[in-house]
Amino acid sequence: MQVSVDKISDLERKMTVQVPAEDVDSQVEERLKSMVPRTKVHGFRPGKVPMRVVRQMYGKQVREEVLGELIQSSFVETVQKEQLRPAGGPRVERSQDAPGEAFEYSATFEVYPEIELTPLEELEVKRVSAEINDADVDRVVENMRRQRTRWEPAERPAEEGDRVALSFEGRMDGEIFPGGSADDYPLILGSGQMIPGFESGLTGTSTGDQPTLDLTFPDDYTNQELAGKAVQFAVEIKGVSTPILPDLDDTFFTSFGVEEGGKDEFLDSVKQNMMRELEQATRGRVKGDLFDRLVEANPVAVPQGLIEEEIDRMIEQMQERTGVKAKSGLPRDLFTEQAQRRVALSLLVGELVKASELKPDAERVRQMVESHASGYENPEEVINWFYSNREQLSSVEMAVLEDQVVDWVLERTKVVDEQIPFEEMMKQPGSAPVEEAPA
Structure with missing residues (x-):
């Protein structure tokens, strides 16, 4: 068996392997002979099927099995011998596999990089710490109360912190744009969910109001088709609710x-x-x-x-x-x-x-x-x-x-x-x- 390993790049290697024809043929022949006692063919007694019949029936399949095993065993053997560390499986290409000829294939694969660590003494690491004070506890408790918020209808105009139920339709240059409309959308004013001007434009509105908001998407908006564009939202206020936080009780x-x-x-x-x-x-x-x-x-x-x-x-x-x-x-x-x-x-x-x-x-x-x-x-x-x-x-x-x-x-x-x-x-x-x- 002839083997060569070429360096394609820092991490890529190409292994070329050639196996003599007689080595392949002998393994195929040996495996076919071992199949004779187990092969059953109509018209022949068990164990008496002629070799030519077994070869005709199973020769191609057995050869493929032998070649597959040769690829695997020769690849592993070469990797161990050359002390290579493959990072993932190889990409195998057969260049010559006709019966009677030497079997040749190439395996292209990546290897793990050789790493030489920078001395740890040269690293500077920031170790942050914090303390918990009463204000921190109060803030967490307040958030826990907000988790248990219940909403009651408000018989007054909407204020920051209220939840409004609304439907809206957005248009750009007079045309509805994708993603700019919604029905029965719950929005807490002051939450910052919407683009600048949307929530503040709804402060002071009441159930049944239909305000129109002329706004502009931020220049750095994630959707580049909308970034910096002027739009108009037609809004209908369907309800205003005020938050009721639970008491700190049992x-x-x-x-x-x-x-x-x-x-x-x-x-x-x-x-x-x-x-x-x-x-x-x-x-x-x-x-x-x-x-x-x-x-x-x-x-x-x-x-x-x-x-x-x-x-x-x-x-x-x-x-x-x-x-x-x-x-x-x-x-x-x-x-x-x-x-x-x-x-x-x-x-x-x-x-x-x-x-x-x-x-x-x-x-x-x-x-x-x-x-x-x-x-x-x-x-x-x-x-x-x-x-x-x-x-x-x-x-x-x-x-x-x-x-x-x-x-x-x-x-x-x-x-x-x-x-x-x-x-x-x-x-x-x-x-x-x-x-x-x-x-």
Whole structure:
């Protein structure tokens, strides 16, 4: 067998393999002979079917099986011998496979990049922290009250904070534009759901009013066909409701699972939950900043095949999360940049795991499993399910190992501490309110 491996690019290799005809033919012949005792043909006794008949019946199929196995075994053997690390399966092309001739094929594939990590001592990571004060607790309690808001009809003009039921029709240059109309649409004035001027233009209106709003879409509006365009909305107010927040009483406390202890116990429960969320958010922020610094300091060439696999996962996760299966498929380029970053980060974390020689800590794995299970009616049953499901337990172990890597890296980098308000800590880093509009 003759083998050559050529470097096409930094990450792409082409393996060319040639197997002598006699090696292929001998394997085919041997396999056909082994089939004779099992072959049944009308007119012949069992085990007495002539070889030429067996070859005529199964020769082509057996040859394909032999060639397939030769491709697999020779590829694996060469990869091991050359100490290559394929990133995904090969693209195989047969250049010569006629009977009686040497069998030749090529396998093109990507390999994992060689990564040399920047010394961790050169990294500077920001470690943010926050404290919970009474104002933070009051703000959370107020949000909890808003979750239990009930709406009552208002016999007065609409004010900011009221909910109006309306129908509207949007026109641009006199023509109705797609997405610019709705019926029985509930809108809370001051929520910022609509484009500038829409909600403020409805303040002071009453049930039955039919105001006309002359507005302009923002220049940076996401739909470029509407960005910066003047439009007119014909609106009909069908109802105005005012919010009624619940009192802080035993009924309210019970609705959040606090059945004894009154207001003091409720506030203590709220604060304890805030502390748990703060701990998770703090760790998430630190981990996020650390990963950002790692990616910036260690540019990695990423195999395209791994990026495509990650895009597939991201699309599948999004569809599972939203419950929407796009018929025509989502544009893959929407996910490319994030997928490339995820793969690069995964490769870097893998290198750090090797450098640190860390293994998942069994106690931390147990704690994470128990934390997942605590939200269920029968936690012990959920815990047993995790430990009896190797795939699910592996995902927990990988999460724990990632946390251990973060701790290990932080011990070796320059850490800059910064305190920020609790409210800012609980916002997703880099997120911004999404401006919605009737379009």
